[in-house]
Amino acid sequence: MTADLPVVDTHVHFWDRRRTDLEYGWLDGDGAEATLGDLDGLRAVRYSVPELRADTRMHGVTQVVHMSAATSGHLAETRWLQGLGDETGWPDAIVAGVDLAAPDAAATLDRHREHDRLRGVRDMRDGSVLGDPAFRRGYARLAGTGLVLCHSVGVDHVAAAVALVRAVPDVVLCVDQSGMPESRSPEYLRTWRAALGTLAAEPNVVVKISSLGVHDHDWTPASRRPWIRALVDAFGPDRCLYGSNWPVERLYSGYGDALGVFRAAIGDLSGAEQAAVLAGNARRVFRLEPVPAGP
Template identity: 30%
Template sequence: MIVDAHHHLWTAASTPWLAAPEQAPIRRDYHLADLVPRLDLAGVTATVLVEAGRCDRAEAAELLAIAAGTPRIAGVVAWVSLTDPDVAATLDGLGALPGARKLVGLRDQVQAVTDPAYLARPDVRSALATIGAAGLVYDLVVQVGQLPAVGEAARATPATTMVLDHLGKPRIADGATGLAQWRAAVTPLARCANVVAKLSGLLTEAGPGWDTARIRPYVDVALELFGPQRLMAGSDWPVCELVASYAEAWAVLHDCLAALSADERAAILAGTAVRTYRLEVGS
């Protein structure tokens, strides 16, 4: 079984960040009809559909409606602002939406925040605790420089499970310097038992000149620090299409995991995502 723990669907007109010139290759609509053939070719059993940076409440209703009618989408990670003045009420509203049974996690675009003390704010810490108390996971999309603050937030809210998207967006294109910087930043975070990490988005961070040899060191360090039981895999499609196809994103991961035991691969390719997000998937 394979679970794609991180992909998106969007309409370009509703996704403002796609207006940037560098996003031109993926500035189009990506719908379920685009996704399903890719799942079939890659042998993917189930998926987790993640908010796509729209940062509006209407997106959650749309994503949950798609998931409700699509058995292979086993979970949805929707957007919520960590500075929402009444996060509990917002979660109640999300829970009342059609398809809310598949709401498994929440995410905000923390990567865009410039305040270095943001994750230490009392309202942000309170929101993270509220999300955990509601039985939901919090996905972290952050830059590598934010990882120390993420560790502090994770230690302050130990009852909230956090998922580190894209391994914290290491600067793979910077070569050995990027690897050393990321390893130093992610090592303390990996000691937090409530943090799980995603092997996703790495090809995009590597850039157009990516190859498996540039990705493998990051996977190896992640395995060393988190272990297979705290790692999950995701395509980050369609963002990955900036540099690679859906099939290529999975091929690189399979190559990097080939030396592991069958049980270790099964954990990363499905088990960790199923357990962390409490997904209901078939065998």
């Protein structure tokens, strides 16, 4: 049944390296290759809406959420993405890079919020930032805005994340990139499952099932399925979102390969639950209007 259900992809990246107001340091080998692998396959001048539509056109993707990809010029990135969305329809939502601990965080948030596709903010620093008092003050500023924080947290920083979400129950924390599991050993799976289970006990936390290829470049359906199922079991079908981490994950698979494994892994859920995981939850969390059905 899942093959017929539409998808909201909550983790895509666009770039245009011809722009002088944006920088993508990770694409220039700024430490990212140690984790992601050989990036030569990604170093195109542009990856944007036409390229993503080509990659996803046979796979039922109807809406996309853009995760900040620039390493500087985040406000310029939001402005650019808003223009792309207005012109092409994609991205439907923007999650912008914002330093919530910065002294000017409030003013920066206000400038991003001038763009009506903004739905959240992202911080790429490790989970130690979640306990920083300045960051916590910035996080509290999200209350009442409807903006989501996307952060991978990591297994070592769950306690700080729990304290954060309890302090500001009005804000949704989206555990990004599956909590970024860094190993595929059975021992690590148990540790990671326990950590994510602790976060799942908090009602204002959701999880994005994405980026599982980052630390499993030679993945197979058998190696990926336990991680998908562990998150669905911990958070339930009403708090799991699908994300491809595209085109980064193109280094390790085709779009249909990764999505096909995901669809199969949730295939025992009810039809309504599958629809929620693939699209409905993302529409709720990121405040997206459903795409009208075709004729």
